[in-house]
Each structure stands twice: as structure tokens, then as C-alpha cells.
Amino acid sequence: MNKGKLIVVSGFSGAGKGTVIKRLVEKYDYSLSISATTRQPREGETDGKEYYFKTVDEFMSLIDYNGLIEWAQYVDNYYGTPRKFVEDEIAAGKNVILEIEVQGAMNVKAQYPNAILIFITTKDIDTLYNRLVSRGSETKDVIAKRMARAAEEATSMENYEFIVINDDLEECVDAVNSIVVSESCKKENRTDFMIGIKNQLDERIK
Amino acid sequence: MNKGKLIVVSGFSGAGKGTVIKRLVEKYDYSLSISATTRQPREGETDGKEYYFKTVDEFMSLIDYNGLIEWAQYVDNYYGTPRKFVEDEIAAGKNVILEIEVQGAMNVKAQYPNAILIFITTKDIDTLYNRLVSRGSETKDVIAKRMARAAEEATSMENYEFIVINDDLEECVDAVNSIVVSESCKKENRTDFMIGIKNQLDERIK
Numbered sequence: 001m002n003k004g005k006l007i008v009v010s011g012f013s014g015a016g017k018g019t020v021i022k023r024l025v026e027k028y029d030y031s032l033s034i035s036a037t038t039r040q041p042r043e044g045e046t047d048g049k050e051y052y053f054k055t056v057d058e059f060m061s062l063i064d065y066n067g068l069i070e071w072a073q074y075v076d077n078y079y080g081t082p083r084k085f086v087e088d089e090i091a092a093g094k095n096v097i098l099e100i101e102v103q104g105a106m107n108v109k110a111q112y113p114n115a116i117l118i119f120i121t122t123k124d125i126d127t128l129y130n131r132l133v134s135r136g137s138e139t140k141d142v143i144a145k146r147m148a149r150a151a152e153e154a155t156s157m158e159n160y161e162f163i164v165i166n167d168d169l170e171e172c173v174d175a176v177n178s179i180v181v182s183e184s185c186k187k188e189n190r191t192d193f194m195i196g197i198k199n200q201l202d203e204r205i206k
Numbered sequence: 207m208n209k210g211k212l213i214v215v216s217g218f219s220g221a222g223k224g225t226v227i228k229r230l231v232e233k234y235d236y237s238l239s240i241s242a243t244t245r246q247p248r249e250g251e252t253d254g255k256e257y258y259f260k261t262v263d264e265f266m267s268l269i270d271y272n273g274l275i276e277w278a279q280y281v282d283n284y285y286g287t288p289r290k291f292v293e294d295e296i297a298a299g300k301n302v303i304l305e306i307e308v309q310g311a312m313n314v315k316a317q318y319p320n321a322i323l324i325f326i327t328t329k330d331i332d333t334l335y336n337r338l339v340s341r342g343s344e345t346k347d348v349i350a351k352r353m354a355r356a357a358e359e360a361t362s363m364e365n366y367e368f369i370v371i372n373d374d375l376e377e378c379v380d381a382v383n384s385i386v387v388s389e390s391c392k393k394e395n396r397t398d399f400m401i402g403i404k405n406q407l408d409e410r411i412k
Binding site for chain 1: 335
């Protein structure tokens, strides 16, 4: 069986990453990595669905045993990507998506050189700004912070291998899937196949 | 307007290249490059449809004026790819397909480094052999020659960037299109876009 691919998705807050990923799971059967966290579950959240909820001790133990591909601390809580799920899914031939920040993405690439790094963006910054404004829930101050954050993230865009514009949702979802299909057609990923073809031809013409 | 891509398709005789290309034109509106040739038109062939029919003098003049991207002689006839059509279509944003042999493909890549080189193959050599046999029109001798030719072509497979398996036709057609979509998402092809985003963010947060 062919191994699945590891796809790392980052992008501006407000670019619609979450919706794109949801559609990739629905439309192309991608597997979504679930993070581990030490924060308390909110109402309606289930362990193993939104997150794996861990105590700080459990989380530290995961780190010690190399059980996380990457992790980070936000405010008082820890968040990380459990290694086992990702590796089991890939071994089973499933394409796995990780949605993580820039720094985490770079850490993943260092450990999994075949991981595909994709940055999702709106077609321009006006669109990003308007989406954040139209949510209605964000104060002016929060929006200004988001913009400053986007400016920071933009400097890391060139560390990604692919830049996908989320203008039309289905087009964006299809583009991400195209990148994954294309990777599997690369000659570097067809070495065994090519050797097989050559051997079969040798048999046939001898 | 974004420029179109130049896609060079080669592959084993019997792998179904012609059908794949026909579907790419129908389904994804690719533009197919038409060759120039000095051979006589056959019954039902129209100038500018199957081929551009040229006299030897006209063909030589095309070569002299750098009007062909690549050309070759088979038996007593010349065949070549007119440059103007390819460049006009690309400038107009169309993706252009060239179906040419290995040597021609390498010549095209040398002149157009952004050209995408795709090799189309059956999933194995038994399938290729059986397709040639089932055509019924080929003698044993011809089939043996085709196999010997395939063995030669197989040694050039690794000069292609992508190896696409034509098992299910639609899957193969979609895979070729995925490669083209994926190329346009590469960060190397998004330089202007990224500069634009950064400038817009600078404007927004200053």
C-alpha cells in the first residue's frame, strides 16, 4: 500500500483555513490530526474529537517520550500534535492534515522532509480585513492585532512550498488536493514503479 | 493576466496518450499544439487541423527563422512544433500541450525551463503489451519492435518530472491537470502575489 502524505496548513486568521480543511475531510477523505491540550474542555467538547484533553503531567510525559511532533504554549496552556495518530494514518495510506502555526510548520518539515507545506491566504488584504470586520464579534483593537499578526506571518509565507488563494472555496479545496496528487506523481516518488517497469520490459524483450 | 503553462507529454506507444490529451482539451480547455509536417495530407486531413502541411522549402525556412521549437525527421518527412502558436496561446493564458518524443521534450525544456514534463505509462508492461495485441492491427513483429522501443524510452523516464499512470482515464486526466494547478500554486510562481500582500499589509498597519 502507498503511504499517505502529511499536509501542513497554515495561513492568516480569517483566510478560512478551518472551512477549507473541513471540506478536504468531507470531499477527499483527508484525515485531520487532533491536537492534545492541557486547557479545560469547553461545554460540548469531547475528548478525542475537538482535542485530546490532558493534564499537565500527561502532557509533559508525552513530550518526554517524543510523543508529540511539535508543541507550543499559549498563555497558560499547552498545545501539541500527537505523533502516533499521524504516523498510524500515514502508514494506513491516509493523507493527514495538520493545521499549525508557522514555527510548528517548520519543526514538522525538519522531522518529515516529505511533508507538504501549504499557506492559505485571501486574494488580498482588503478581503481579509473585511472578513474579520464582518464577523462582528471582533473589536477594532482585536482586528488591529490580527492585522499586525498577519504582517508577521506574511514574512514567513516564503517558507511554505505552496501558496493557495481561498477566493472560491471549492477551487481552493481542489487546489490543495491537486498539490497532493501532483506530489505523488513526482518522479522522485515513483522510483520503485520505474524500476518495476524496466524489469518487466527486460523480461518481455529478452 | 496569468500566463498559461507549457505541458510536454510523452509516453509509451499504447499508453493512451492521445485519448488523455483529447480529454484534457475537452474537460479542462487545454490548447493542443499542432505540428508542421512536410508529409502529404491523407484523405480527410485539413491544413491547420491535424497538421500544418508545408513544402520542404517552407519547412526549411521555418527552421532558418527559428520558427520551430523543435523538429525531427522521420523516414523522408519532417515534423516540427511551430513556435508562434505555442507562445501566443501561453501569452493569452492558455495551457498548451505538446505531444512529442523524448529528445524533443528535452529540447523544449532547454528553451522553456518552466515547461512541465510528463511521462504517461500503463500501470505495468503486461497491460501495454495486451493493449497493443488487442488493437489487432499490429503484427507480432511490429509489437516486438514497439516493446524494444518502449525499453529504450523507459531509460528516459527519469528525465521527466512527473510519471502519470493511465489506468483509469478520468483519473489520469485529472492527475495531469492537478500537476498543472499545483505548479501555479508553487511559491516560486507567486512572487508578485506575495509582494502585493506584504505591501497591502504595510499600508493597513502603518
